[in-house]
Amino acid sequence: MFHKKRKSLVVMSVIMSALIMVSGCGASKPAATTPAADSKEPIKIGFLGAKTGDVAMYGLNTLKGLNMAVEELNKEGVLGRQVELVEEDNAGQKDQAINITNKLISQDKVAAIVGDPTTGITRVAGQIANSKKTVILSAGSTGMDVVEIGPYVFRDTLLDTIAAPATMKYVIQEKGWKNVALITSKNNDYSVSLSKIFSDAIDANGGKVVIEEFIQDKDTDFSGQITKIKSANPDVIVFSGYYTEGALIMKKAREVGIKAIMVGGDGLQGDDLMKIGGAAVEGSISYAGFSPEQPTPNTEKFINAYKAKYNNELPDLFAAQGYDALMLIAKAIKDANSADSEIFKDSLAKTKNYDGVSGSITFQENREPVKSPVYLLEVKDGKFALLKKVPVEIK
Amino acid sequence: MKKLLNNWIVQVLLFLSLLGLTAYGSQMINDIIPPYFLMIAFFIGINLIMALGLNLITGVTGQLSLGHAAFMSIGAYSSAIATVNYDLPFLLGVLIGGLIASVFGVIIGFPTLRLTGDYLAIATLGFAEIVRVQFTNMKITNGAIGFLGIEGSTTFPIVMTIAVLTICLMVWLENSRNGRAMLAIREDEVASSAVGINTTLYKIQAFAIGAFCAGVGGALFAHTTTFIQPTDFGFQKSVDILSIVVLGGLGSIPGTIIGAIVLTAAPEILRPLSNYRMIVYGLLLVVIMIFRPYGLMGGVNLRQALRRAMMFPKKKQAGREE
16 A cells, blocks of 8 residues: 555656756747747737735736736737737746746746736846846836846836925925924835835925834724824924824824824725724825826726726726736837837837826836826815825926 | 765765756756745755754654754854855855754754653654854844855755765665664654663764764755745744655655655645635645654565565565554
8 A cells, every 4th residue: 555655756856857847848849939030920018917816916906907908909900910918927936927027028028027916026127138138017016226236127107206205395385384293104115115205305394304203004993102202292293104003093082182284195095094093083184106096088088988897896006007007018119119028118218208107107218207297186075086296396 | 875875876965966067957857847846845855864863863863853954044044144244155054054043953963862752742843942042142243133145055966966965875874883772762652772772872862973964954945035034933833844754754764755845845836826826735644644744654664665566576575664
């Protein structure tokens, strides 16, 4: 009995290793067939993002926007060719993202990659794509040190370095709230970098950080910090973290009698903010790169098509940015009359005032995007409502 | 060690990996293997190095550790600091990463090794959390934003050579006095201390060597991804490495090798299934553990099995019962 079992096990492992070897060798063969520019083969676009795991919502919504863009592009075709999406799931993990980026470039031979929606993975994938001379356009990363990687790395997001100063200008100069309490979540990379931008912008606009406090993500008790903030008596609370902690902070603040409202980044935009915070978060202001309210004609067309395709669901930021990302790439390919990354990356870099569904997009000389307008959202009757569109001037 | 070096399999493997280290060899590897498969092989190697370390702690010595990712992160960060901030050569950085992780293995070893089983597991889990929080709050590691600008110095031949050397080390250790003492501790700690084995010493030895392997793996990981964050080394990572060891068969070196190959390659091989990928992956784990409760190679003597499979039994042997 044991004899048989063992034998079959060994045979199985031999077969498996043989299979792995064969598949490894077989895949190397078609390496030489790069489609010529005039062939009718589809232009492949890779999608890099999470379809499972903690950050799956970003990836899935980006994908919805991408699929809409593919449908629309294929009505007329790009350079007479169809566009085909190769989607892979990286589950939000770096090692998988590395594998996928290599697969998309060397196996699938994609013309460009859209993704990843998060900064960390874009940095890692960007290194690979740049060294393999393939355009990668992140539809979501906002952190620093992304486009600096090299000439093949792009993004079409509203950067915190543009949105946060615009928000602070509104808060300090228009609202006249000069004394700011700044709260940072220390174990959240997004919050740490955003707080730096906020505090610079507060200084630049003539405001003053009267007290700076630190919390940790997943903390639930903020009594210590809030008590200190109350004694500093700020006009406004600026919190750079996520919605869960934001809601809990405001609840505590209202409990001890602080009247100031909360201002923060797009990290505050989750429905849980209102679910947890209730009346305490009413009036909270945050900025975003997209809002379905007061749309431009182009955006309205997109929203209607999106609703028709996805059961009346309203598109979110990631869907809009995903859609814009592919449209930008398609336009660059058409302008350059080539689906070769080495050629169309230059026309992509020259994009100026492109009328995207998430706002107008201009790539600066260093390929950093400038997007206009910044959408300021306010919590009104338990919902995010558009407060103001702040136009951004291109330097 | 001498006996081991006489083994032809070891010789072939060492020869191949040394060949890969030469300029000609690495060029050949890059020509033959597409980058995608090379990268998977990369991660198999890195995971294997770390899993072999954990196999020594959990499989051979029987100390359940849920904090392996902590040693990995210590290796990753210290090697990154060594190569980026102090401009040290890459291989020296890897060594430093391993050594510092090893030192922490000893430091955590002394107070916690009085604990056994579940209690030790919880203590190591706590240790891993402390390390992660520490890296999140340190200035030199750039906190939660992550450590940027690490050179992508790791090459496949280096990973393969270190993996082969680690396998050799483990095989040699298994047959040495120390390895047998560790096995004895796993089987019965009280009895082994009664016959004069210094259980604390050998347990700490296992932790030091295991942590060293994890540190080296972490250093290679950092110089592959070029960017590391504390979140890369969470509880999930510890569980991933533990799964490799358990699925392969606790205490079995061939098992750990197969486990590393299967668990690292499976998510990629299953990619064509797209949305059902992780379901099938999970199912695979469940099925393997149902049909092979002691792991793929648990209770299998590989040499005997190979001999039988190849149909030339040298002599009748009573197989180890499962």
